[in-house]
Amino acid sequence: MNCAVTQDEDGKKVIVTEDLRNNNGRVIKTRYTSPHRVDFEKAPITALFWIMKDGSLPPLLKIDDPVLATTMGCTLATKRTSAENLPKGFDMNTLVIEPFADPFRAYPVSGDYTDFKELFTKRGASCYILNTDAFMGKDVPKEVTKKIIEDLANGSITDSDLKPFGNFKGVSYLPIDGYEVHLDDPEYQKTLARRMQDRLDWLNNYDKEHPATPIQDEAKETLENIIKELS
Structure with missing residues (x-):
């Protein structure tokens, strides 16, 4: 255009x-x-941020497991914007899965899955998830998100500042006042499990609709393991 x-x-x-x-x-x-x-761009890619709107996730997660890092990008949770051609009356607050934040997809998701995974496995890129919506009902304002990004970029936040996200291998979060994570809370466990189930359901539905180009099985397996851990 x-x-x-x-x-x-x-x-x-x-x-x-x-x-x-x-x-x-x-x-x-x-x-x-x-x-x-x-x-x-001459500078190598050293980190990827999956920017999501998922009320079950704290403002910042770091994912060290390449499969989970790619799977979370593949099942990126967000909301629609006015930039998209939406049906009349569409609820703009509806959470949707938009794989790798590409609403204008013209090729199979499995291709993106392979390419993004290589950034983590072959190029050693770090993976972060930024939740820019709300965490368990408390809004995450843009000022919080901007500070997180700036602190990561200038080295003010390091791995030593992160805490393990429960028993999930290779997942950690940044403790922030007002956004405490209570993984021992049964209600929070249920909320997190539901959101992971939403992702798994989306993957299964995608495979049914695209039998010739299914998404890699490991993506579904890693979500199934998380849901089992939370059950």
Whole structure:
């Protein structure tokens, strides 16, 4: 949608020399505005953030297990935005699964699964989950999220600041005042188990709808193990 020509109020064709934006703020014309544009980044990817809206997760989790890290990206929980073409009356607060945050998918999810997993297994990238919605009913404001990102980037948060997330191998969280994690609370265990079950249900439904390109079995197995641990 890189518009270079449009019509003025007199019906004359005129050159578009600046960015255009939809009413949702997205740029339509921007790619060719720079004569020195590149589609390459020299700096290696050292960390990935899955940005979610999942009320069962604390503001920051770190996932060291490559399979679980990829699975959580594959079952990324979020909410719809005005940037998407939604049916009339759609509840914008509905939680949905959007694999790898790609609402414009044009190829099988299993391909993304393989590629993202390689970032963790072959390139040693770290995986973090940011919950930007609410944690057990308490909102996570943008100021909290921004501080977490800044502190991670400048090294103010290290692995020594994280605590194990229950008995889940390779999962830790950042303790933050007001967002205490009570994994020994049966109600919290049920809430977390339900959200993991939602992810597992989505994977199973996806495989039924795409029998020729199913998602890797290990994704379902790792969620099944978490649900079993919480039961």
